[in-house]
Amino acid sequence: MFETVRSTQRYKSSRHTIFACDYHIIWCTKYRRQVLTNAVQERLKEIIMEKQEDYNY
Numbered sequence: 001m002f003e004t005v006r007s008t009q010r011y012k013s014s015r016h017t018i019f020a021c022d023y024h025i026i027w028c029t030k031y032r033r034q035v036l037t038n039a040v041q042e043r044l045k046e047i048i049m050e051k052q053e054d055y056n057y
Contacts, residue, residue, distance in 0.1 A: 011020050029035050036044070051057070 011018050013019070
């Protein structure tokens with residue numbers, strides 16, 4: 001459904017650790033009803049990509 005390419009991986013560190021936090025979000029509807037029509041899917045993708053740019057994901 002979505003494809004993104006990460007150009008650089010950013011690591012965070014503290015005194016004793018180095019880490020990178022990545023998120024993978026999965027959601028489903030009640031009874032797994034099909035609600036993501038093509039129009040809804042495209043709009044959702046636009047919104048997610050806008051937020052990705054806003055927050056530098």
